Amino acid sequence: MSLFKKLFNKETTQMSKKVNLAVIYYSSNGTNFQMAQWAAEGGRKAGADVKILKVAETAPQSVIDGSPSWKSHLEETKNIPTVSLADLEWADAIIFSMPTRFGNLPAQMKQFLDTTGGLWAQGKTVNKVVSAMTSAQNANAGQEQTILQLYTSMYHWGAIVAAPGFTDPSVFVAGGNPYGTSVTVDQNGAMKEDVRAAAEHQAKRTVTIAGWVINGLGQ
Numbered sequence: 001m002s003l004f005k006k007l008f009n010k011e012t013t014q015m016s017k018k019v020n021l022a023v024i025y026y027s028s029n030g031t032n033f034q035m036a037q038w039a040a041e042g043g044r045k046a047g048a049d050v051k052i053l054k055v056a057e058t059a060p061q062s063v064i065d066g067s068p069s070w071k072s073h074l075e076e077t078k079n080i081p082t083v084s085l086a087d088l089e090w091a092d093a094i095i096f097s098m099p100t101r102f103g104n105l106p107a108q109m110k111q112f113l114d115t116t117g118g119l120w121a122q123g124k125t126v127n128k129v130v131s132a133m134t135s136a137q138n139a140n141a142g143q144e145q146t147i148l149q150l151y152t153s154m155y156h157w158g159a160i161v162a163a164p165g166f167t168d169p170s171v172f173v174a175g176g177n178p179y180g181t182s183v184t185v186d187q188n189g190a191m192k193e194d195v196r197a198a199a200e201h202q203a204k205r206t207v208t209i210a211g212w213v214i215n216g217l218g219q
Helices: 003-014 031-045 061-065 068-076 085-090 107-113 117-121 143-157 169-173 196-214
Strands: 020-025 049-054 093-099 129-136 182-184
Touching: 020 031, 020 085, 020 196, 031 049, 031 093, 031 129, 031 196, 049 085, 061 068, 085 117, 093 107, 093 143, 093 196, 129 143, 129 196, 143 182, 169 196
Parallel strands: 020 049, 020 093, 093 129, 129 182
Antiparallel strands: none
């Protein structure tokens, strides 16, 4: 019996503690909010307790006012809770979703991560199971680099990165990014690939691995 099958059998027969999944996103026009919702659905299908949380908007209001879609999206999502450090403590698994900014994390996500030093110093980020998703306006705009930049911070956390790899056909349909689901969008914000199944699969995989970790099933 393969190691994966052994772990799967343990997962289905010995799982006791439900996984807490935090889906943390930043979105200015709605793409990553949509991806976060799909990931949350995948997490629920995998049996997790799920929270969808946004990072705080830090862009000047004058800039936001200059973009009707940005301003509209913020209004539409004003009731989504803003992530706190307490949410990170609660979570066993975390999925981040954010657009790429010049091949790097958006400042809003980076600023939130920069507030987690206290948790890190207390060892409270260790063994969180994490994964990441992203978007950009063209296929070579830094999607892979953005996800890998996020994972670099996770290595410092002592977290366990659960990349999707090529573990499901949906990864290929979504463009074949093994580091995390990524999508390209047109100038109107419409997605050019169908990534729903990939986002759901990535969440299910993340929750499954987190379940192994918190229940000691990989030992």
